[in-house]
Amino acid sequence: MHFSTLSVSLGLFSATGWAAYVLEDDYFSGNFFDKFDFFVDEDPTHGFVDYQSQKAAADAGLINTTSSGAYMGVDHTNECPNGRPSVRISSNKSYNTGLVVIDLAHMPGSICGAWPAFWMLGPEWPNGGEIDIIEGVNDQVGNKATLHTGPGCSIDKSGDYSGTLKYTTCASGGDNNNGCQIAEDSDISYGTNFNNNGGGTYATEWTADYISVWFWPRGSCPEDVLGDSPSPSSWGTPFAKFQGDCNFGTSFKDQSLIFDTTFCGDWAGNAWANSTCASKADTCEVYVQDTPAAFTEAYWAINALKVYSANGESSPPISTYIETFTSIQYVTQPESSYVAQPTIQTAYPSTLAISTKYAGYVPVPESSSPVETSSPSETGTSYVPVVGSDGSVGYGSDTAASPPSDTGGGGGGGGGWFSNSNGVVDYNGGHGHGSRDLEAETRDRHARHLRAHKRHGKARL
Incomplete structure (x- = not known):
């Protein structure tokens, strides 16, 4: 059972109609999932997952929308020898610079075997760039923001940010795929602790000169964050500010928004043997296959998702985000005080037919000694x-x-x-x-x- 006190805000445009940022897209102005493409191919990160189409996910109860939010979960009822059914969606629209703000009541918990992410991706990886806003595996506690680019992009320590620098080389591919990374030091920024604290809000500002990421626990975000004309310059220090020898306007382009929850694979699976999760099962895949109840909390509950463009003329707002404080109980789908166009709720069956193919993976051990801040083994403590x-x-x-x-x-x-x-x-x-x-x-x-x-x-x- 989860309770969420929702703090939201109403922003107004100036009399001239111009603002630093103006609302470009409110993903709750219509049906949330109709604005996304559902990925149904084999997971390229070799996850033990069975990605579902929009219809299959709806029929199985893995997705749902109401007037108060959107829900994306995974199968947590059946043993799944062919990988656990889940959802991966990518926005139909792509963006070039701007501001992305998401209010989450719940994200997948810090669950052994799970690998959830909310991120942005351009074409022809890594040359189109990748912005990992929220990502983690297994029983990870804090969040880490990471960038991946083509050649010629790195960051330095000069940016004003509150997090911990982990890696400085953003260029990825070949023998170095770490990307550049800054960790949020708060232990309520990710997973189970995030959920127990009622969720929170992430904002990502992307300009030609830098990319900044803020995190606010529930009830602490500035009033204008989800308004119609937010002003990041008034928000204080972000936990991550990627700045340095990089043109962030050309190294990142045509970015789509992506949510996914996969299992095991190249990160969560390879980290299994040397994690605390190894005591639960010999391999990640065995645990994910045989322990459906462990993934009851592996869901996203989204209150709001908005994208803003810089220095544009304002247009009539699509929806209103109103200040309120409410306690919400989550049972099978999220609730929040977010007001969107009403949608028709549908009753979904609780079972899903599963095929019987199973493939195993061999975990790869990690190293645990400390390092200095240099590339590519630069700093930090993450896999x-x-x-x-x-x-x-x-x-x-x-x-x-x-x-x-x-x-x-x-x-x-x-x-x-x-x-x-x-x-x-x-x-x-x-x-x-x-x-x-x-x-x-x-x-x-x-x-x-x-x-x-x-x-x-x-x-x-």
Whole structure:
């Protein structure tokens, strides 16, 4: 059971009709889900997930809209040998600079096996850019904002922000897929703690000179944040401000908004063996398959989602976000004080037919020693998925440990991932096989991942 005290605001335009930001799109001005495309292909991050079409998700009760919000969940009733049914949606409209504000009553909790994200993605990853606003895996506590770009983009420490700098090189691909990252230090910024505190609001400002991300716990956001003409300059210090040797107007382009909840795969699955989650099951996939009740809290409850453009002339507001304080109980779908155009509620069945195909994954261990702020093994304590130049997939931890003494020759034992002192990640295959020798057996899988990167637009890490 979850309760949410909703603090929202009404903003007014100036008499001239001009403001720093003006409302471009209110995603609750009509049917929320009609503004998104539902991704139904195989998960390019190799997650143990079965993405559903809009109709299938509605029929199974995985999505719902009311006059007070939108709900996106996962199957938490059935054992799922073919991957747990879930939803991944991408906005039909894309954007070039602007301000994105989202009020969440609930996000997927800090659940072993889960990998949820709210993010933005451009075409031809990484050259079109990627902005990870909310993302985490397993029992993660705080949120981390991350950027991925093509060559020639990095950040420095000069920005005014309250979070902790983790990585400075935004350019991704090949042996370094960390991206640049700043962590929100608040332990109520993500997952279960976020939900227990009643949710909150995230705002992301994207200009040619910087990208900033703010987080406000429930009841603490400025009055104009979800109004018709918000003014970020009055909001105080963001937890993340990405600034430095980068043109953020050209390194990020045609960005779509994406929500998804996947399971295991290249990050949550590979981090399993060396996490506290390993005590629950031998592998991430076994746990996700056999423990449906664990994912009851793996849902998004969205009160508001708005996109603003800079320095435009105002137009009549589509909807009004009104100051109010209400306690809401969540049972099967979210409630909030957000007022949108009414929609017709539909009764959904609670069961879903599941196929029987099951595929296992091998967890990849992490390193846990501290590092300095330099690229690519720059700072921080998070797991970061990485892709080798040959297409092999692993993950980089916070450290850049030296490679093992036997990196390919001889007839040694089993293999494993390692990162050298320069942060380059590779695979010690054992039995005389390095990662270059693994290409034949993994070519199709990894080529799909790098080509599409479709949790990057149709794919993603």
